[in-house]
Amino acid sequence: MGEQTNAIEARGLVKKFGKTTALAGVDLTARTGTVLGLLGPNGAGKTTAVRILATLLRPDDGEARVCGYDVVRDGHRVRQLIGLTGQYASLDEGLSGTNNLIMIGRLLGASRADARARAAELLERFELSDAAGRIVKTYSGGMRRRLDLAASLVGRPRVLCLDEPTTGLDPHSRNEVWSMIRGLVADGTTVLLTTQYLEEADQLAHDIAVIDHGKVIATGTPDELKARTGRQVLEVLPADRASLGEVAVLLEDRTGAVPAVSEDSGKVTVQVADGRQLPEIVSDLQQAGIELTEFALRRASLDEVFLALTGRTADEDQQAPQMKQMNGSSR
Secondary structure, eight states: OOOOSEEEEEEEEEEEETTEEEEEEEEEEEETTSEEEEEOOTTSSHHHHHHHHTTSSOOSEEEEEETTEETTTTHHHHHHHEEEEOSSOOOOTTSBHHHHHHHHHHHTTOOHHHHHHHHHHHHHHTTOGGGTTSBGGGSOHHHHHHHHHHHHTTTOOSEEEEESTTTTOOHHHHHHHHHHHHHHHHTTOEEEEEOSOHHHHHHHOSEEEEEETTEEEEEEOHHHHHHHTOOEEEEEEESSGGGHHHHHHHHHHHHSSOOEEETTTTEEEEEESOGGGHHHHHHHHHHTTOOEEEEEEEEOOHHHHHHHHHSSOHHHHHHSOOOOSSSOOOO
C-alpha cells in the first residue's frame, strides 16, 4: 500500500467488558511521523484503545486502521508494522540484554546472524552496549525501560504504541526515555503515547486526545488545548508568606475565581479572563500594603487544562489505584 498521511485512524470504537463500557465511540487520528498523546484519568479507556490498535482486543463496534490496514481483517499485517511497550517491562530477567533481543528477533523470523546484528545495533543505539552481556535482573529501572523500548523496535515497526512508558522512573531516566522517543520520531516512526504525566505530553506530543469515561472529550495540539480554556493564569508571590491568605481573598474578590495557594512555593495562582483586571488587582494589593516579589501573567498549563476538562488534576489521578492492563479493565 502507498504511504499513508495518517498512520492511525480509528472511528467509533466501542468496547464493553460485561456491564462496563470501556470505549463509547472513540475517534483517533495519528499523523505519520508524529506523536499522538492519549491523556485521561485511570479507567478512561486509554489502554483499551491501545490494545485494540495493537490487535490484542477486538472492538465491539467501530473500525481502526494502522498504516491503512484494518486491525481486525488485516490483523496479521498490522502486527508486522507495530511495536508495543506497556507500563511494565516484558523482558526475561534471567537472560542478558543481548539474548533478550536475539530471542525476539528469532521469534519474528530473523536468522540467528541477523537477530544478533539487530540486537547489537539496538543496544548501541540505546546506550546499553556495556551492559549487553549482563542478565536483565541486574539492570536499573531506566536501563530496563530502555531495553524494553529496544525490544519493541527489533522488528523495525512503523508505528510504536507506548503505554505509560515512564511510569515509576526517576526524572533522569524519564528524560533519557524522552530523548529516545524524540530520536525515533525524527527517524519517521509514528508514536501513540499514553501517559499520566502532563509534562510528558507537553514535551513529546504533536497532537493530544483527552479521553474520559470512554469518550474523547478534547483534541488538538498542546498549545491549542491550552488556548481553549480561554483564560490565563495570574501568579502572585508576596514578599511575606504570612500574607498568602490575604492575597488569596483579594484575588478571589476581584476575579470571582477560587485561587490556589501553595505553602511550599509561597505563591497564589488564579485564573483570569484577560489582562485588563491586572491594574485593579495591583491597586488592591498596594492599598492593602502587600509587598510583592513576583507578579506574572501566563497561559494556562496543560495540567490546568486537564483539570478544566476532566474535573481532576493529574496528581489526583496518579494517586488513584492503578488498574491492571490484562484483566479486562476499562482503562
